[in-house]
Amino acid sequence: MFADSKTIVVFGEALVDDFLSEQVVGGAPFNVARHLAAFGAAPLMITRIGSDANGVTVRAEFARYGMREEGLQVDAVAPTGRVIVERGDGTHRFIILPDQAYDHIEAGAALAAMARCAPATLYFGTLAQRASASSDALSQLLAATPARRFLDLNMRDGQVTERCVFTSLHHADVVKVNEDELRELFNWYTNTNSNTNAHTLASPADMADEHLHAACATLIGIFGLTGLIVTLGERGAAYFGADRPPVHANANTSAVDVVDTVGAGDAFSAIFLLGSALGWPLDTILSRANQFAAAICGIAGAVPADTAFYEPWMTRWLAD
Helix, strand or coil, X not given: CCCHHHCEEEECCCEEEECCCCEEEXXXXXXXXXXXXXXXXXXXXXXXXXXCHHHHHHHHHHHHCCCCCCCEEEECCCCCEEEEEEEECCEEEEEECCXXXXXXXXXXXXHHHHHCCCCCEEEECCHHXXXXXXXXXXXXXXXXCCCEEEEECCCXXXXXXXXXXXXXXXHCCEEEEEHHHHHHHHHHHCCCCCCCCCCCCCXXXXXXXXXXXXXXXXXXXXXXXXXXXXXXXXXXXXXXXXCEEEEEECCCCCCCCCCCCCCHHHHHHHHHXXXXXXXXXXXXXXXXXXXXXXXXXXXXXXXXXXXXXXXXXXXXXXXX
């Protein structure tokens, strides 16, 4: 369905969430890539795994989703990425381990893989930038392509510095954030010493607030963005563009029995990228991204156990 000229390159971590009693393959970029692959987008996933049992598990997901492996690197020393998840009292505590294989993505191999497809879009996040090797690899990829840059700003506690966020925003064209991340960006970049509150907002709960629009416009201007996406959970999502009025799409989650919200943001990103590549109108992209993210909330985990999950969506959206 996709020509190489429309390839979406996804850069970042593929890892295993270790619940002690079970291991589940994850990583926000890998979640996005698997969804794209299921919809026939044939993404190029650039990541690095270890030569270990968890690496075998990750590689099996490449096979299950029919994903190309040109961008998959194997490290002989560092282990496959692992996050220890501790459950307790209805909450989860995440221990993101240091010095994992995805911290050592090699620039040369990544550039060679990307050179084979001349991508239209390059997706990246922030976790895989915490170590110098992978950060350098991403910098070289960004410098090597004119592809549109989509930044999924996952500001994980203790893993992402303000400097990384600042640099990433300058690299990006389109940025996706949640409300907490948006508030942090406001605190860092849009506060002023004036007597007005045009660049501050106590809470971004009301997406029609004129001060919110002004603050988002300030972010877009500072970093030269073309678009800023704000995901709002059950309230949908909003898109702030550099050259258009804000667009809001409701989530319409009333028909979904929520199991968990793991991976909802990744599902949204995948459909936004898919719809952009296929030329869907923006309001259609936002609506469908909301629908699919809500559906992911109705299953356990970030991706379905059975790829048949995607078939009705493909029938509805890709018939043409």
